[in-house]
Amino acid sequence: MARILIADDEESMRLLVARAIGIDGHETVTAEDGSEALEILTSQNGKFDLLLTDIKMPIMDGIALALAAARDFPDLTILLMTGFADQRERAFGLDAIVHDVVTKPFSVADIRTAVADALSAKKSSS
Template sequence: MARILLAEDDDSMRDFLAKALNRAGHDVDAVADGEEGLDALGEAPGAYELLLTDIVMPGVDGIELARRAAQIDTELKIMFITGFAAVALNAGEAAPNQAKVLSKPFHLRDLVDEVAKVMAAA
């Protein structure tokens, strides 16, 4: 399964998602914000296969985290989660590394299935 870096600022959501992904067989490191995510990526470039990040976070948001992560590791797959349907990448800007967006609320099975699809895409 995949080695995943999860960036989510909501403690309970972060724990919930990490447990679900761990149960599905993934190796998950969870961080509380974009700054911690950048630190984790910088400490071990190439260690993660997937960045799963909330879009709206204080400080370094998920989009900025993804852009900078894609510069650190060009092979890193990226998946966004958001509770704000109106939040989107600016028109005309390419999503880093062909990112997928999953809108909250979602079922955990949907998350696990989408992660599997992202990881299967070559």
Template sequence: MARILLADDDEATRDLVKRALETDGHTVSITQDGAEALDTLTSAAATFDVLVSDVHMPGLDGVALAKRAIAAAPDLKLLLMSGFAEELDRAQALKSANLGVIIKPFTLDQIRAAVRALLA
């Protein structure tokens, strides 16, 4: 199963997504914002298969995080979440083959399916 880094400033969303992905056997590490996620991604000891991030976060948002993550780890798969269409448009402009987007609100099955599709 995959090692997943989850970045979201909303505790309820973090808990929901973590629980859903762990149901599929993934190991999920949680960060509370983009800056913390970037620090975790770039630490020598951390290796992740997937970054799941909210787009709308204070400070380093999900799109900026994704750009830096792609530069640091080109094979990293990315799933960006947002309830705002214009933010998802910015995310899709990254044009990475390893990028998926999901619209909030989503179900547990939808987030699990989105991660499975990225890993396939």
């Protein structure tokens, strides 16, 4: 199964997403913000199949994280999450590095489907 890094500043969202995608057997690692997620990525040499990150976070937001992750680990698949329309608009133009943007609130089924889709797209492009 896949190894997935989840970055979200809301603990309840991190736990929900980790539990939801854990149902499918994926290994999850969580970070409280983009800065912590980038430290984890760097310390583990990008050894993740997917980065699932909220856009709006303190210290380093998901857009900055996605740009840094794509630069340092170009094979990493990136999936963004947001509950804000203006944040979703900021993700436009990142199609080259971001697989998709998942809109919050979402159901457990929605996030599992989005993750499965991102991972299958990665396999078909390898």
